[in-house]
Amino acid sequence: MPSPAANAPAPEAPLHVLVLDDDPLLLEMMREMLAACGPNTVVLETEARNALQHLAQSMPDVLICDLMMPEMDGIEFLQAAAAQGYQGKVILISALEDGVREAAGELARALGLQVVGSFRKPLEQNQLRAALAC
Numbered sequence: 001m002p003s004p005a006a007n008a009p010a011p012e013a014p015l016h017v018l019v020l021d022d023d024p025l026l027l028e029m030m031r032e033m034l035a036a037c038g039p040n041t042v043v044l045e046t047e048a049r050n051a052l053q054h055l056a057q058s059m060p061d062v063l064i065c066d067l068m069m070p071e072m073d074g075i076e077f078l079q080a081a082a083a084q085g086y087q088g089k090v091i092l093i094s095a096l097e098d099g100v101r102e103a104a105g106e107l108a109r110a111l112g113l114q115v116v117g118s119f120r121k122p123l124e125q126n127q128l129r130a131a132l133a134c
Contacts, residue, residue, distance in 0.1 A: 052080050067093070081113065095120065
C-alpha cells in the first residue's frame with residue numbers, strides 16, 4: 001500500500017520572475033511580495049535593455065513590466081520580448097489610466113504574449129497572488 005506522502009501533489013517548482021520598472025523602491029516592494037508567494041527566483045531590472053538581455057539568456061516564467069519607462073517604454077519592451085519568443089506569463093503594471101493599460105494588454109496579446117493581469121500601481125499582494133495563482 002503506498003504511503004500518503006506518495007499520493008501528495010508535488011510541490012510547486014519555484015518561479016523565475018523578471019520584474020522591470022524604473023522605480024527602485026517599487027522593485028524592492030515587488031521582491032518582498034514575490035517572496036511571500038513562495039521560494040521564487042526574482043531578477044529586478046530598472047533598464048529595459050538589461051531586461052531584454054536577461055530574457056535572451058534565461059526565459060523567466062513570469063515577466064512583470066511597467067508601461068512607462070524613460071529609455072524604452074513597456075510597449076516597445078513587450079514587442080521586443082515577443083520577437084525573442086517569450087512564452088511565459090506577463091503582468092502589466094502602470095500608473096496610467098485603465099484604458100491605456102487595457103489597450104497595452106490587448107496589444108501584448110495580439111503579439112502572442114500571455115497577459116495574466118494588468119494592474120494600477122502600486123500592485124497589491126492579493127492582485128499578484130491571483131495573477132500568479134500562488
